[in-house]
Amino acid sequence: MTAPPPVSRAGNIYDLGYRRYEGARLGRAHAVRSLVFHSFRTTFGIGRSGRAKAAPITFGAIATLPAVIIVGGLTIAARFGFDRQLDDSQLVSFNNYYSSVTAIIALFCAAQAPELFGRDQRHGVIALYFARALRRSDYALGRLVGFVLATLVVLLLPMVILFLGRVLLSTDIGGALGANLPNVPPVLAQGLVMAGLYGGLAMAISAYTPRRAYATAGIIALFVLPGLVAGIVIRIGSSLVGTGLVLLSPNTIIDGTNALFFGRSLGEEYFFIAVPLWAFLVAAIGEIVVVVALILRRFARLTI
Amino acid sequence: MSLIATEGLTKRYPGGVTALDGLTVQIEPGIVGLVGSNGAGKSTLLKILLGLLEPTSGSATIFDLPVATRGIEIRELVGYMPEHDCLPPDMTATDIVSHLALISGLPRAAARERTAEVLRHVGLYEERYRAIGGYSTGMKQRVKLAQALVHDPRLLLLDEPTNGLDPAGRDEMLELIRRTGTEFGIAVIVASHLLGEIERVCDHLVAIEGGRLLRSAPLRSFTERTGTLAVEVEDGREALVARLTARGLRVVVDGAAVLVDLVDEAPFDIVRDTVVELDLALVRMEQRRHRLEDLFRDEPAATPPAAGR
Numbered sequence: 001m002t003a004p005p006p007v008s009r010a011g012n013i014y015d016l017g018y019r020r021y022e023g024a025r026l027g028r029a030h031a032v033r034s035l036v037f038h039s040f041r042t043t044f045g046i047g048r049s050g051r052a053k054a055a056p057i058t059f060g061a062i063a064t065l066p067a068v069i070i071v072g073g074l075t076i077a078a079r080f081g082f083d084r085q086l087d088d089s090q091l092v093s094f095n096n097y098y099s100s101v102t103a104i105i106a107l108f109c110a111a112q113a114p115e116l117f118g119r120d121q122r123h124g125v126i127a128l129y130f131a132r133a134l135r136r137s138d139y140a141l142g143r144l145v146g147f148v149l150a151t152l153v154v155l156l157l158p159m160v161i162l163f164l165g166r167v168l169l170s171t172d173i174g175g176a177l178g179a180n181l182p183n184v185p186p187v188l189a190q191g192l193v194m195a196g197l198y199g200g201l202a203m204a205i206s207a208y209t210p211r212r213a214y215a216t217a218g219i220i221a222l223f224v225l226p227g228l229v230a231g232i233v234i235r236i237g238s239s240l241v242g243t244g245l246v247l248l249s250p251n252t253i254i255d256g257t258n259a260l261f262f263g264r265s266l267g268e269e270y271f272f273i274a275v276p277l278w279a280f281l282v283a284a285i286g287e288i289v290v291v292v293a294l295i296l297r298r299f300a301r302l303t304i
Numbered sequence: 305m306s307l308i309a310t311e312g313l314t315k316r317y318p319g320g321v322t323a324l325d326g327l328t329v330q331i332e333p334g335i336v337g338l339v340g341s342n343g344a345g346k347s348t349l350l351k352i353l354l355g356l357l358e359p360t361s362g363s364a365t366i367f368d369l370p371v372a373t374r375g376i377e378i379r380e381l382v383g384y385m386p387e388h389d390c391l392p393p394d395m396t397a398t399d400i401v402s403h404l405a406l407i408s409g410l411p412r413a414a415a416r417e418r419t420a421e422v423l424r425h426v427g428l429y430e431e432r433y434r435a436i437g438g439y440s441t442g443m444k445q446r447v448k449l450a451q452a453l454v455h456d457p458r459l460l461l462l463d464e465p466t467n468g469l470d471p472a473g474r475d476e477m478l479e480l481i482r483r484t485g486t487e488f489g490i491a492v493i494v495a496s497h498l499l500g501e502i503e504r505v506c507d508h509l510v511a512i513e514g515g516r517l518l519r520s521a522p523l524r525s526f527t528e529r530t531g532t533l534a535v536e537v538e539d540g541r542e543a544l545v546a547r548l549t550a551r552g553l554r555v556v557v558d559g560a561a562v563l564v565d566l567v568d569e570a571p572f573d574i575v576r577d578t579v580v581e582l583d584l585a586l587v588r589m590e591q592r593r594h595r596l597e598d599l600f601r602d603e604p605a606a607t608p609p610a611a612g613r
Contacts, residue, residue, distance in 0.1 A: 018421075018425055018453075018483075018484065018487065018488040019421065020456055020488075021410070021414065021418060021455070021456035023410070023411065023414045024410075024411055024414070025380065025408075025409040025410065025455075026409045026410070026411060027409050028376070028409075030406070030409055030411075031406070031407045031408070031409055034403070034406035034407055035407060038403055038406075047395065047399055048394045048395065049394045049435060052394055119392060120392075123389060123390065123391065123392050123393065124386065124388055124389050124390035124391075125390055125391065125392050125400075127356070127384075127386045127388075127390050128384075128386070128390050128404055128451060129404075129407060130354075130356055131354050131356065131379060131382075131384035131386075132379055132404065132407050132408050132455075133376045133377070133379045133380035133408060133409060134376065134407065135376065303356075303357065304351075304356055
């Protein structure tokens with residue numbers, strides 16, 4: 001199987017023809033990194049048509065809007081001499097921001113997760129990935145991590161704006177920086193849990209549902225239905241089943257971990273919950289583990 | 305050593321369909337045609353070689369690496385062009401090919417450079433910056449070939465590369481395959497149900513049918529057989545058959561045509577004389593050269609399955 005050198009012919013000197021590649025081959029880790037980066041870009045429609053950018057940019061902008069409005073508004077107010085500080089007394093704060101954008105993040109996931117696993121399966125691109133020097137699990141995890149990172153960026157961007165607003169609008173920047181730094185760990189922790197849970201669930205559904213419309217509908221149903229059912233069950237009067245559903249539904253899990261990380265108590269709509277707050281974190285991690293296992297299983301078994 | 309060796313390779317799909325049935329064959333480097341009718345097991349064989357499918361039983365090696373356990377190393381050395389559509393319509397050819405080059409482990413700069421080279425090699429120029437959704441079938445087939453070549457494989461597995469192409473497109477694709485195999489020293493396996501096409505580029509043929517090996521031999525040995533003479537007459541076909549058989553020829557009736565086995569030049573004269581003697585209206589007389597049907601009508605592989613170039 002030794003290859004003969006490329007034939008060069010005198011009459012053909014301008015045709016460089018095919019050249020062998022003798023350079024480096026960086027292996028699986030490089031492949032997975034490239035896949036993560038590509039998934040991240042594809043989620044935002046970068047390198048694709050303008051239409052592919054519409055949904056992610058719209059949802060990303062809506063999720064960022066409250067932060068932009070409050071920071072922008074206070075910046076303008078400061079110019080006219082109203083000296084209002086941006087702090088926890090304001091309507092928009094670190095500890096309630098995530099909860100107020102859950103719906104829009106769910107829509108972002110429902111719209112964009114099918115762009116990765118669904119598109120690869122619909123158009124048969126997956127055969128080209130599986131025919132390359134990586135494992136099926138490398139493909140699945142690369143895509144998943146890329147999407148979770150993209151979701152995390154949508155979640156963290158408004159938080160960064162909020163943070164900058166709080167620090168830079170302050171008369172005492174150094175003091176404000178010190179006062180706001182303790183918010184960073186809970187913001188990061190809650191962002192990671194939410195990106196992992198929402199992104200992971202959306203990717204799991206789209207892995208099993210190549211058809212785009214079905215996947216989107218399935219993801220929205222998964223985010224909405226358990227919470228609705230929990231509300232009905234509570235009204236009928238079972239706090240045990242209600243608690244179970246609350247620990248199953250992504251939206252309510254997120255409320256619980258938010259309270260846990262920011263040191264707050266659950267809202268009064270959770271009056272029936274008799275479990276400690278860390279149970280919500282366990283539920284979140286449990287669901288993420290199940291989701292990753294389901295995604296790996298799907299691509300290990302997929303025949304192409 | 306062989307490029308590819310399979311031993312009793314069997315694949316049964318859950319529905320009870322047997323795609324491969326104890327296939328044992330050795331394939332040497334070169335341009336090898338893998339021929340068989342639809343459903344003969346060609347695609348299944350390629351997918352097993354790539355590690356995309358697991359065989360029900362039996363084993364296979366490429367470059368002496370067992371397919372079952374060394375899939376990643378094998379796929380690093382192999383380029384695969386699937387039979388079906390496999391390109392995202394909203395990406396450009398440049399974007400998808402360079403992305404797949406990265407996935408094959410090439411550094412970013414090298415991926416970009418190789419992509420430009422390979423796309424030029426397959427004959428895509430300005431179009432490569434347009435979205436694939438607007439491409440013709442011929443252009444898509446070229447992109448599929450380019451992505452199989454971009455990481456400079458030692459072996460190309462092409463599954464029906466001329467599918468959906470018009471005659472000019474077929475010629476160009478076959479010429480590309482021939483150049484890739486002969487000038488650049490990449491071994492090529494071309495799976496196709498069109499023997500007439502494949503024989504133009506291959507130097508070795510592996511014929512399979514029903515998941516079994518029919519024959520594996522150099523193309524030369526296929527063309528040496530002169531094939532069949534098809535004769536069509538208006539009336540009196542039975543009389544013609546009877547007379548030809550009486551003169552010691554092997555004759556088969558196939559629809560309107562009377563097929564005469566050609567072992568040497570003699571049947572041409574015999575048929576001419578017979579037609580004149582019987583005063584028949586001769587519509588057509590043509591030599592059918594080793595079409596796939598003929599190949600499959602011949603005695604199945606009594607020849608040893610292993611055959612070199």
